[in-house]
Amino acid sequence: MWSQRPSMPDKRVTIEDVVAELADGMTVGIGGWGSRRKPMAIVRAIARSGLRDLTLVAYGGPDVGLLCAAGKVRKVVYSFVSLDSIPLEPHFRAARQQGVVDTFELDEGMFLLGLQASAWRLPFLPTRSGLGSDLMALNPALRTVTSPYADGEELLAMPALDLDVAIVHMNRGDQGGTGQFLGVDPYFDDLMLMAAKKRFMSVERIVATDDFLNEGPVHSLRVNRLMVDGVLETPNGAHFTSCSPDYERDEPFQREYAASAKSAEAWDAFKASYVDVTEAEYQQAVAR
Amino acid sequence: MSDNPTRAEVCVVACAEAWRGDGEILANPIGTIPTIGGRLAKATFEPSLVMTDGEALLVENIVPVGVDNPPKVVAGWNPYRNMFDIVWNGPRHIMMGATQLDRYGNQNLAFLGSYDKPSVQLLGFRGAPGNTINNKTSYWVPNHSPRVFVEKVDVVAGVGYDRARALGRVASRFHHLPRVVTNLCVFDFATDDNTMRLMSVHPGVTVDEVVAATGFDIVVPKDVAESRVPTEDELQLIRDEIDPKGLREQEVPS
Incomplete structure (x- = not known):
C-alpha cells in the first residue's frame, strides 16, 4: 500500500484564496476552449469581486463574456470568443460594440505559440x-x-503571452496539484499554467494520488504538480460549460445566459440570481 | 430514386468536388453542407482522405451528421494541439465560412466596421490567417449576396491572392485557394491575376443572377458550365447515410 509521505505538499486552497491573489490590472489566462471545461466557479468569484481592469487571455467562451458583462475587463487577448452551440458570445459582442474593451487579435495558432513561448521562457x-x-x-x-x-x-x-495568473479546471486532481483530464481534449491548460506566475486549478473531485489510474490512463495526467500552486475542489465547477465525461454543457442554461445580453434589465436579473451569490447558492439554483 | 436533387444536394456535391484529387490529406470541412460534402468525397471518389468526427478523433467510417452517438471507427487522436501540427506540417485542405470575401479571396470573419468600436463583432480571426498561409483553403458561402462578396473586406483574416503575392514567393509558397462554393455557383481563381472566376452555376441559376448577387466584377468565361448534379449513388449516400435528418435543407432551403 502506497502511503502519502509528509514530503507531499498540500496545496488545497479556497475560491476566496484564489481571488485574494488577484489584483486590478492583472493579466489572467483562463483554460478550456469555447464553452468547454472552463473554470467557471473561479470566474464567477472574480465576477462578484471588486477586481477591475483585467486583461484576459483565453480561447474564449462564457468566461470572457461573463467577466465583460460584470465590468471586470479592460482587454481581451483572443482568437475567438464563442459559446460553440451559440456561435457568437453575446456579452463579449456587446462590450466590443460599445467600445469598452480593447483587444489583441490573434490567429488560433499564434495564440498557442505565444503560450508555448512563455512556457519555455522564450521571448x-x-x-x-x-x-x-x-x-x-x-x-x-x-x-x-x-x-x-x-x-x-x-x-x-x-x-510570449506572459500571464500573471492562470486558472484552469480539470476532471480530477490530488492535493499536491497533479491534474487529470478525462475528456477527449486537454485543450491548452498545461501551457496556460506554465505561462503564469501564479497557477490555480479547480477540479471536479480531489482524489488520492493512487486513485488516478483507476480514473483514467496515464496519458490523462497532463498537469503535473510543478505547474500548480493551488488546487481546489469545485464540483460542477465548470457549469454551464461542458466537462466531459462528468457532464455535458447545460444548453438550456446557456441559452438563458445568452438571453441576458438582450437588455440591462435582463442582465441585472441574471446577475442577481447567478452572479451575486455564493458558489453554493449558485449550485443550488442550477440544480433543477 | 426518381425525384430531382435539391439545391442543397447540388451544393453538397460542389463542396465534395473541392477535395477531388487531394489524396491522403486531412479534409477539414467547417459547416453542415461542407461536412456532408467532405464525407461524400471520402465515401466515393476520394477514399484516401483523412477526416475527423467533428471533434478530436480521426475516423475511417462515414459518420452521419446530426445523429447522436453514431458508430465510429476510430483511427487517431486529434485534439486541438495536434490539429496545429497538421496545419503547420501541411497535408490539409480546409473549407471554412466567410462573412466577407473580395475578388482576390481575402476573407473576413472577425468584425465589421472599425476595429476600435466594431459595428458588428463576429468570431474573431479564428484560424483564418494560419489556414490560408499554410494549407489549401476553400470557402463555403450559403447566402451568396453583395453583402458577402464585397469590393473591399473590412479586415483581412484569411489571406487572398494579392496579399500572398505581396509577401513574395517564399512566404506564400503554401498559399492556395482552390474554390469558393456558394448556394448559387462555384468560383475558382484560375485567372492571370488570380481574381475570382465563375466556374459553374448550379442548375436553375443564371449567370446574370450570380453577377447581380456579387458586389464586384467577376470573370465570366464565354461558356459557363452547369454544376454537376449528384449521381443516383451519391443521392442515396447523402439522403440515407450521411445526412438522414436532412440538415442540408436547413442550411440551403429549396
Whole structure:
C-alpha cells in the first residue's frame, strides 16, 4: 500500500484564496476552449469581486463574456470568443460594440505559440501564421524576424503571452496539484499554467494520488504538480460549460445566459440570481 | 430514386468536388453542407482522405451528421494541439465560412466596421490567417449576396491572392485557394491575376443572377458550365447515410 509521505505538499486552497491573489490590472489566462471545461466557479468569484481592469487571455467562451458583462475587463487577448452551440458570445459582442474593451487579435495558432513561448521562457516563437493578414496592421507591436540560416525566410515573431495568473479546471486532481483530464481534449491548460506566475486549478473531485489510474490512463495526467500552486475542489465547477465525461454543457442554461445580453434589465436579473451569490447558492439554483 | 436533387444536394456535391484529387490529406470541412460534402468525397471518389468526427478523433467510417452517438471507427487522436501540427506540417485542405470575401479571396470573419468600436463583432480571426498561409483553403458561402462578396473586406483574416503575392514567393509558397462554393455557383481563381472566376452555376441559376448577387466584377468565361448534379449513388449516400435528418435543407432551403 502506497502511503502519502509528509514530503507531499498540500496545496488545497479556497475560491476566496484564489481571488485574494488577484489584483486590478492583472493579466489572467483562463483554460478550456469555447464553452468547454472552463473554470467557471473561479470566474464567477472574480465576477462578484471588486477586481477591475483585467486583461484576459483565453480561447474564449462564457468566461470572457461573463467577466465583460460584470465590468471586470479592460482587454481581451483572443482568437475567438464563442459559446460553440451559440456561435457568437453575446456579452463579449456587446462590450466590443460599445467600445469598452480593447483587444489583441490573434490567429488560433499564434495564440498557442505565444503560450508555448512563455512556457519555455522564450521571448517569441517564429511562425508563418499571420503573415499577409491584417493582424500586424491592427497591432503594430507585432514584429517579423529573419531566419539567420541560408533560407533567410522572414517570419512573424509571435511574442510570449506572459500571464500573471492562470486558472484552469480539470476532471480530477490530488492535493499536491497533479491534474487529470478525462475528456477527449486537454485543450491548452498545461501551457496556460506554465505561462503564469501564479497557477490555480479547480477540479471536479480531489482524489488520492493512487486513485488516478483507476480514473483514467496515464496519458490523462497532463498537469503535473510543478505547474500548480493551488488546487481546489469545485464540483460542477465548470457549469454551464461542458466537462466531459462528468457532464455535458447545460444548453438550456446557456441559452438563458445568452438571453441576458438582450437588455440591462435582463442582465441585472441574471446577475442577481447567478452572479451575486455564493458558489453554493449558485449550485443550488442550477440544480433543477 | 426518381425525384430531382435539391439545391442543397447540388451544393453538397460542389463542396465534395473541392477535395477531388487531394489524396491522403486531412479534409477539414467547417459547416453542415461542407461536412456532408467532405464525407461524400471520402465515401466515393476520394477514399484516401483523412477526416475527423467533428471533434478530436480521426475516423475511417462515414459518420452521419446530426445523429447522436453514431458508430465510429476510430483511427487517431486529434485534439486541438495536434490539429496545429497538421496545419503547420501541411497535408490539409480546409473549407471554412466567410462573412466577407473580395475578388482576390481575402476573407473576413472577425468584425465589421472599425476595429476600435466594431459595428458588428463576429468570431474573431479564428484560424483564418494560419489556414490560408499554410494549407489549401476553400470557402463555403450559403447566402451568396453583395453583402458577402464585397469590393473591399473590412479586415483581412484569411489571406487572398494579392496579399500572398505581396509577401513574395517564399512566404506564400503554401498559399492556395482552390474554390469558393456558394448556394448559387462555384468560383475558382484560375485567372492571370488570380481574381475570382465563375466556374459553374448550379442548375436553375443564371449567370446574370450570380453577377447581380456579387458586389464586384467577376470573370465570366464565354461558356459557363452547369454544376454537376449528384449521381443516383451519391443521392442515396447523402439522403440515407450521411445526412438522414436532412440538415442540408436547413442550411440551403429549396
